[in-house]
Amino acid sequence: MKIGLLGLGTIGSGIYEHLKRRDDIEVVRILELLRHPGLEHLETSDYNEILNDPDIDTVVELIGGLEPAHTFTVQALKAGKNVVSANKLMISHHMEELLTLAKENGVQYRYDASVGGSIPFLYNLMRYRGADDLQSLSGIVNGTTNLILDVMQREGRGFDDVLAEAQKLGYAERNPAADVDGIDAECKLCIASAVAFQKYVKPEDVDTEGIRHIAAGDIIHFKQMNRVCRLLVNAAKNPDGSIRAYVEPTLVPADAMEAAVHMNNNTISVVGEYCGLHTFQGQGAGKDPTAFAVELGLRDIMDGVTARLNPIPEGYAAVDNRQARHAYYLRTSAHPGVPVEKLGDCEGSAAYLTEPMSVSEMHALAKDLRDKDPRLFFAGIRD
């Protein structure tokens, strides 16, 4: 197998090192704007040198972001090259186009590494197809926010303080928006749902709330409730054939499995009619784990991935979060406008417990109330 590698950042250099150990996979060209000592003979800034090289059968796309990753991937698939990628943002926005193009051109598009890094979640979901009917999935798929929540809960520190430390240690990006606003988790939820339920999910249909506004005072209330806050993704089949899909901070019981997921680890679960609840845990990001996952994707292609392991969803899911209902923790200085029980004061606001209400109702309410209280925070309460 001869590889054209797009991007030699952290993950790219990781996969380059991993593949050097193998004699059946060779990186023959690297698309990079920078030059790296010892690799100049492989590096180019001209993508056409990869696209037009008939020896290159597979492209590993590690550029990240929507463009030019999307255009390069489309071109590679049309040129009859397999593509392996961990780019969740791009995949979640172009999944239908890319899987269809791959099928039309008789090549593979492997994106196992895009959800959960090295955790073989997507691969196993694909493997279960046909032997089970998957009902729901949920989990912690963003390591940065889990680290922040875990440290806040265990050390009683504030959000800004912990975020700044995470940035200093390299666990959070300088612009943390994609992580702390739940966008990264939302992309992963769309991809995982498409694999589990075989219907594409549009990112804009997902109700998404991040953790940007959580405060140390909130944590005090969570502890009194014997609960722990985690940023969870959730998707499930509704009885009428639509699906529910949302991302929100969630208060789980202190002895729940998710409460024992510490630092920047990930956990993701699926429920099947036959297999029951299956949970996969591990490092969701990082150089070696992600490179490991990309390498497995390349080997799957060499082994001849079956149709079962590369399902093509049919059409788009109707997303309806009005059918998902639970109580919420709500901390705001505004008047809630829905029936609540007051838990106490909290950092100049008041903390409330709502009655069970739908996910779509709560996310809409928060949007309204933020006109008066931009720092409002809420979290779903899970039994």
Added chain:
Amino acid sequence: MKIGLLGLGTIGSGIYEHLKRRDDIEVVRILELLRHPGLEHLETSDYNEILNDPDIDTVVELIGGLEPAHTFTVQALKAGKNVVSANKLMISHHMEELLTLAKENGVQYRYDASVGGSIPFLYNLMRYRGADDLQSLSGIVNGTTNLILDVMQREGRGFDDVLAEAQKLGYAERNPAADVDGIDAECKLCIASAVAFQKYVKPEDVDTEGIRHIAAGDIIHFKQMNRVCRLLVNAAKNPDGSIRAYVEPTLVPADAMEAAVHMNNNTISVVGEYCGLHTFQGQGAGKDPTAFAVELGLRDIMDGVTARLNPIPEGYAAVDNRQARHAYYLRTSAHPGVPVEKLGDCEGSAAYLTEPMSVSEMHALAKDLRDKDPRLFFAGIRD
């Protein structure tokens, strides 16, 4: 694919029902001593009717126990039939013979369902081969004992009381020895180690301690230590190329992942140089989960399992548990004979904390002390 099914007990009837949904796999003969209404045309008490039927390409062995399961499996492999089994006792004792026979006869022997039921642990370990170097594995692989420990810890009840209830509800067998003495876990550890480290492990080389002697009084001490007791299997590479392999009750911190594994669930983890710590959780037993795992094994055969997904270990591991060291909780009425700190009295005995000592030393010490105190209990302490 045409199946000869050996045994129509709980799992056997589960797999029969699951396979009825498929048009690519058909059960054409069932070896059973009893007759089941509507299935008489498939049932036989004569194994030769399966063995000598050239239409049957695959045998699903769900008899359990060493014999006649072992003899039947050997005969099937020699007759050029694939075999799928969940029989951990038999596999752990005959793994080398069965895998070698399968290879020699150009057929597959699939045993994914033997460790962790539906949890795809063995399958993923096999898939990681060549892409990572696995260092260690550990976990909770026996649901019955986990249920007993979890209920004892949460409700403060005694062992006999909880065991009796578990037996009444069908979670424990009438003869619970294989579960509560750690034998079932030991078998699974041998199989998982062979896959992870590619060296067979003899059950008799494993230091194994069960939970038969745990008392409600012990749990009080664990709570004071802010710890939870779980029956863990452990295996890891020693620096000198030998491996450590042992089964023992283990006190984990109350916020550890294993402490959040409740009731009869299983969890099993592996550490790789690249992938880091990967954990798999789910139902380790039961009709539907096990049938699901057997069905996946059958599909793997139909898909053409690659050599990578069916590795043949080379030779036997040298097991050396002198190189694994940690402190122990020890409750006995005998004089410990090793340096200890007394924690307090406990059900007519005394509870102690030992200094770090080797696993082989502790298991040998317990054997000695049981001459004086048959009800002695000990548990490793994990950081």
